[in-house]
Amino acid sequence: MSQDFRLAQGGRIDREKPLRFLFDGHAYEGFAGDTLASAMLANGIHLVSRSFKYHRPRGIYGLGVEEPNALVETGIGAGIEPNARATTVELADGLIANSQNRWPSLRFDLGAVADLASPLLSAGFYYKTFMSPAGGWKIYEWLIRRAAGVGHAPELPDPDRYEHSYAHADVLVVGAGPAGLAAALAAGRAGARVMLVDDQVEPGGQLLNTPYAINGRPAPEWVAEATAELDRLPDVRRLARTLALGVYDHGYVACVERAIPVSQGRVRWRERLWRVRAKEIVVATGAIERAIIFDGNDRPGTMLASAARAYAVRYGVAAGQRAVVFANNDDAYRTALDLANAGVEVAAVVDLRHDLSGALPGMARERGLRVLAGHGIVGGRGRTRIKAVEAAPVDDPSNRQVIECDLLAVSGGWNPALHLYAHAGGKAAYDSGLAAFVPGAPAERMTIAGAAAGRFQLADCLADGARLGAEAARRAGFSAGPALVLDAPEPEPDSRIGPVASPSRGGKRFVDLHNDVTEADLRLAVTEGYRSVEHAKRYTTWGMGPDQGKTGNILGLNVLSDALGQPVPQVGTTTFRPPYHPVSFGALAGRETGDLVVPTRKTPMDSWHAEAGALFEPVGQWRRAKAYPKPGESLHAAADREVRAAREGVGLFDASTLGKIDMSGPGAETLIERVYCNNFASLKPGHARYGLMLGEDGMVKDDGVTARLGPDHFHMTTTTGGAAGVYVWIEDWLQTEWLDLEVFLTSVTEQWAVATLSGPKARQVLGPLTDVDLSAAAFPFMSFREGRVAGMPARIFRVSFSGDLSYEINVPARHGLALWQALMESGRPHGITPYGTEALHILRAEKGYIVVGHETDGTITPADLGMEAMVSKKKDFLGRRSLVRSGMSGPGRKHLVGLMTKDPARVLPMGAQILERPSEARPVPMIGHVTSSYHSPTMKRGIAMALVKNGRARMGDTVYLPLLDGPTVAAEVVKPVFYDPEGARRDG
Amino acid sequence: MLLIPCPYCGERAEGEFRYGGEAHFRRPDNHLEATDEAWADYLFMRKNPKGWHRERWMHLAGCRRWFYVVRHTITHKIATAYKVGDAHPDLPA
Amino acid sequence: MTVECAPLDNVVRPGETNGPSGIALTDRRFVGQVNLRVRGSGLTAAGHALGYALPMAANTTAGDATSRACWLGPDEWLIVCDDGKQAELIQQLSAALAIDPNAVTDVTDARAVLRIAGACARPVLAKGCTLDLHPRVFGADRVAQSLIARAQVMILPIEGGGYDLFVARSFAGYLWDWLLDAGAEYGIRVEG
Structure with a gap:
């Protein structure tokens, strides 16, 4: 299929660069500079999707992020991206796109049976219908999710890279239309660091399709000049394809940049999340045109007037050959004139207003266009593409006339894009003249320029931008030079706006195209008592689709206003929250994937552990050797072997993480x-x-x-x-x-590497390496010496966490590996064995030494642990006053005890709950839990430490531990010291 | 992400800081003789105002100083930050 | 003499590159570092020992040919010197501060120093660091402690553009991997 709807001339596409693409398996051609939507329209494709709930055929409706219908799936395999707006997808050679939410095909969709059943599917249908039987929802949900909805998530890992960057700006300008370009120029000339972000490929916004001149020259020429000047300024950063998603606290703005698409291979990165900290933000996001409520207002071929205009002027595409423009405001006549000038036949302008005395309707009439004042659209023909509309006088809806057309361009007025203002805490005010919300009180660090402020005239946009850009720069500390003067004459529009709804003859009247919410649904919600705008919204899902109601919010508010008999400002508005437009998980995650999710801290001896085949475990961000299993050896067997070595010979442990x-x-x-x-x-x-x-x-x-x-x-x-x-x-x-x-x-955690020698042969291993006298008399337990070990400066601490003779040897970190190697070498004749954290825990548990976080949990006192004797009675210390609070001592507190299972082979799971009796009536009274538990190779049995209510009074008692996946185990309460209670072994 | 004005280092991103809760609650004088009520009040009771709040922050990834911030708990506006020992500034209206 | 092992000896592959260039990454292995904590009358004494006044403005540095003092906090500095010179520095400072409360601590082995140089060094750091490193804000006499991705760092600008990143030894491997990954889009060259 060739590009039958491409206009013979005009547009900003590059006709020398044809690009091929596939939609639903059919090959088409577009040009460089097209979006997927403009290329599809150039090929006469309007039908792009089936609606969310009723599976009604839908066509391309908008031009950019406001698009409610044209959600497609792009890419194949792992690169699939569901729910891409055809209007924001930049055309690339070889692009593959598919429609969604249809089966077996877009033209013939079995799901459309939902539309026949639509009288049943009003607001609240699911809530009312799927209440019973209890538990049935699981099945219903599965069925509904299959029938309703949008695209499918790709099932393979995302192969693309996503980047993050922080940026700092004195002035962040959002939007590169007339106001934004003027603001960036004014601030940039003042010397401020400016960041100008715009979601389009080309800067200019509406200037790319305006027929009016700036300073006597065509607007696109001015855009090119302004852009070139910005690009020359060293402290101005201009980002195209970059959408501001949200404004957060203290000038923090999240923007997402899309990569320039490539035809072959992969982009270096697909999206970059910019996290901008701006001193000042100038919002120049323009305005979004809205629809009008009328019967059958969702037929493919129906689209926003501004979109039809931009497709013609900017992309050289006739969205139809014979257009009807449906209007309630003067701006619609620009569309009519632009379409006519571009060579599209304009069959009629249907205007809900009676009095059309403005300049623009006059120009349209002079151009010979047929204008039906005081008329509305009351119906239409065509199923998968509009064939005709029915127009009738507002005062006499039954007096219909049929106007054949294949394009219906609808203009219901403009909504300033106030999302970023709302994110920043701004409260919008309703302007009944515009029938739109405009900025109210100023938001922090933010000013709003041009159409986003409800000022739609080109000259106003330019003047706003120039003034606010200079002011923002001044507030950021930069004095602006002479004011930027931009002259842009254009016909003065009549600012009066007509009603947002056409008379009804009982057809389906959508206020939210994406979520298939109709005017009747909203009225039903009010009837059923959902009178608050927030309740009506949630009950009907109006404005809750991925487009967040960008084209339908004001329509819905007007319906509620009418149903409630309250003026719109009293009905209220729903809150805009970030993101402005859906954002990919990839962009949010950035490179925080895989090994870069969290740092892995490594000790100076880490490489040795890795080469020795250590099994690592994370301890906080550290990775520590848990054990050093030999080939074929289990963790359990390795830990047993390591414990025996540290008890009977000598072991070596990396304690650098302390x-x-x-x-x-x-x-x-x-x-x-x-x-x-x-x-x-x-x-x-x-x-x-x-x-x-x-x-x-x-x-x-x-x-x-x-x-x-x-x-x-x-x-x-x-x-x-x-x-x-x-x-x-x-x-x-x-x-x-x-x-x-x-x-x-x-x-000094990181300054010192620490190797712990432990076991009766520790002295024999360390002796030959050091000038320190290691004899028990010269170097007693709980003392330290400075000296040299293997030629390295060292601090040696004679402490023990195993109960056996032990030396903690500290050396500057650079020597850690050499120290370890020297000790291993010196210990070889003695069978030195490296041991990991598992053996360490067994060794200390055999001695009943606590580990903070195992035996304590923030509710355990020294007395609970049996350590009250060491608490000083003489001095003041942190926590002392609390030790005499009521409840901190006496009966009822948990005590640290040992548990010995009756079956010595049984090793209790840590965390197991403890009962007084083997079986109890529910709720079962728990008296404690296991805090540490291991198989002790030294005792050749399972040992455990536990916190048990009144545990010290239960010595010798039997308690019971019901296991999750097994029997109830009996254990005896004992003192929590299993090995060498006299402490005879620590001198070696 | 908040921008917190460290009185030493200037404005830095929130991620560099550790939050310390309400500022200027007093440890009872002669605390070993404090009543259970006074001690419990000191240990556990903290203000949670809707509005301006004096709070403690530590610039952990920076100068590692503890200091005070006057922050609005609804708007997150920060009126001022001050050092330990500085006069306590008035709360904004 | 034992073999000294720097934090990144196991990952640095000199001469390797994963792109057309733009950034050079170097493991400086060992840089002499002395943590100095002092206040009051000790400040002058410390200045005498160093031969220059300690920088009192937050996040600034001062120094001479042998050492550079980096402000870490209102009573804390990191004195950076060539590896091997730190013992002498400690001796001089300790002697000068004999009567003033102080802490002079050798932390040479506590931090690795990674040097990132080249035109794209700043945009690479901007991928994980919230600090504004624009030369207008972060000039040659500045220093800052902050985070790069999830590692705490001290960032010291170097002559000719680029930075020395002081990072806790145990985090050095993570930061190295992160820099290689972040720098990939600009092309990164590992220098020996």
């Missing part, structure tokens, strides 16, 4: 005393102590070993997960409450 804070200054001791609940004042330099940290609520917050490096110098360690929180918390106290304390914190 939080480390250096505390220095004369107030350091006081600070440590206040943040730990146990005594540190008596700690001598060269020694270390376990510290327990409470929140102000008296609950255990964190723990770790802190060493005193000097009189005023401490090295605190925190849990891996608590490191950042503890640092922020202590800084909070220092900065806001304890200003008198002279102490400085420096995070």
Whole structure:
């Protein structure tokens, strides 16, 4: 099929560059510069979709994002994009598009039976009909979702890249029509950093199809000049194909840029989400034409007048050969004249108004166009394409005349595009003269220029832009030069607007084409009591489709106004929320996919673990070796082997992830005393102590070993997960409450690599590598020494989290891997075995050592853990006051206990709930839960730690644990120390 | 995303900060002798006004200072930010 | 002597490129870094030890041929020098600050330093950093701590355009991968 509806001349398309495309499997041709919609119209295709609910045939209706009908699927395979507006898809060679929501074909759609049943399908039909039987909704929903709706999501992973970029602007101008270009020029000339975004391929907006001149020259020439000047300014960034989606707090604007389509291969990126921080925003988004309510107002071939005009002038496409223009305002006559000038036969202009005394209707009459004043459209003919309309006097609707046509261009007036203003918190005011909402009180950092402000004359748009652009620049700190003067004479329109609805003869009258909502649906909603605009909207789904009612909102408000007997401003308006236009998930996700979703923090020894085949587990953002299974070995077997090595020989553990804070200054001791609940004042330099940290609520917050490096110098360690929180918390106290304390914190977590040697042979492994005397007398438990290990400067802490002899060796991070290798080498004769976090947990659980976050959950006190003896009675510390609050002690609190399953082979699941009796009446009273549980290779049985109500009074009792997927298990309550309760082994 | 005026670093994106809730609630003097009621009030009770709110923020990814912000909880407008020890500015009308 | 292992030794492939150029990425391996915390009378003493006054304006730097002090907070600076010079610097500062409360801490190994240079360095960082790095705002004497994607960084502009990114050692691999990915559209060259 050749381009039968392409006009012989005109348009901004490149006739030298034909592009081929497929729609529903048929090959067509368009030109570079076409949208998919203009190319389809050039080929005479109006029918593009079946409607959402009734499966009625629908045609291309608009020009851009306001399009309610022409939702198509583009691409194939993984590259499928459903619900693309044909009006915003840039034509590319080889483009593949398909219609949606039809079966078996667009012309013959079985789903259209819904239209025959439409008397049943009024507003609220689903709510009323599918109430019973209970549970039936699951089946109904499946059926309804198949019949109703839009495109299908692609089933393969999206192969395309999506990018994100932040940008900063002194002045962000949204829209590159007359107002936006003038604003950008004025602000840019003042030296401001300007960002000009526009969703079209070409800048200019309405200027691309206006017959009027600017400063005596054709408008497109001025556009080209202005654009060239903007592009020369070093601090102006102009983005085409970029749609502003939403305005958020403090000048934050999200815009999405589409890539220039390519005919072959893949684009480098498909969309880029711009996150702009603007000091000032000039909204020059123009206005969107709206429809008129009349019987059968959804026939393919019916479209917005402004769209028909732009297709003719801008794309050189006759949307029909014989047009009728249906109007309630003077601007429609520009369409009639432009169509006539472009060579389309204009059969009639049907105008709902009686008094047509403005300049434009006069020009139309002079041009010889037939004008039917005081007439409305009351019906039409044609199913998949309009064939004729029926016009009748407004006062006598039955007096019909049939006018043959294949295009009905409808103009119901213009709505300023106030979405961004509403996002910014603006409250629009109703202008009854325009029958539209216009900006009310100013929104933060935002001004509104031209048609978006309800000022539709070209000269006003240009003047607004020039003034507001200069003012925005001035507020951002840039003084503008001489004012930009732009002269643009055009015929003065009569601003009076007619009614938004034509007389009815009982046909279907749509107010929301996308969601198939009719005038009758809205009236029914009011009858049924949905009198608030928000309720009527939700009940009928009016304005809730993907087009968000861009063409139908005012129509619906007028219907509600009539039904409720209230003026429109009193009926109210629904709230616009971002995004202005649907946005792809890909654009929102950007590159935060795969490995880049979250950082993986790696220790200095990480590469060794990886080469050794370690099984990793995430701990916060760190990845830590969980175990080092040998080929064919299970995690469980590997952990067993590693535990045995650390108990009987020697093991090596990477403890680099521990939080480390250096505390220095004369107030350091006081600070440590206040943040730990146990005594540190008596700690001598060269020694270390376990510290327990409470929140102000008296609950255990964190723990770790802190060493005193000097009189005023401490090295605190925190849990891996608590490191950042503890640092922020202590800084909070220092900065806001304890200003008198002279102490400085420096995070040194990343400065030190830490390798822990553990086991009776630890001394034999470390001895040959170090100049430090390791004898128990010279280097006792809970002390630290500085020295050299394998030639590296090191701090060695003799602490133990396994209960066996243990050295934590700290070296500057660059030496971490070398330290590890040296220890492995030195330990080889002793069978040194690297162990991971799983073995670490088993080792500490055998000793009953707590892990914050396992044995505590923010509701556990030191006494609950059996650690009350270490809490200082003498000093003040954070959380002390709370420990004497009622409920913080005494009966009823949970205590940390050990559990030994009656069946030694049984390992309880962590989190298992604990009962007093094997079976209980429901609701079952729970007395606690398992906090840690492992198979202990040392004890050769399952061991568990648990928090149990009054647990210390239950020693020797049997409790019961019903398992989710198994039996109820009996276990004995024991002390939470399973191994070496005397602590005899830590000296090796 | 809010733009928070750190009194040291200037306006920075919200993601660099940590929120600390209501500002200027007082730890009871002689807190070890405070009544249970006074202590519970200090521990748990925070204002949640509809309107202007003095709140604590920390510039975690920046200068790591705690400071105060006067923010409107409905419009998210920020009237001012001030340092620890500065006089408390009046709330906007 | 042991083998020293920088944070990115396992991922850097010198000479490799994944595009037609535009950006050069370098792992600077080790840069001497001393964290200095001091206030009051210690400020002058520290200045004497360094040979230049500490920069007091937020997010600015000062320095000479041997070291550069970067403002981190109202009582905190990161003194950057060549690797190997930090011990001497620490000794001088500690001696000068003997009577003033202070914390002078070697953090050389705590951070990796990735250098991103080339005409497209700024747009690459803009893909993950909310800071305005326009030269009008972020001149040669500036420094800033912020986030790039999900990593905390200190950003220091370098002569001839580009930045040194100071990032916690454990995050260096993530940031490196992120920069390679973000820079792909401009072409990125890894320099050894």
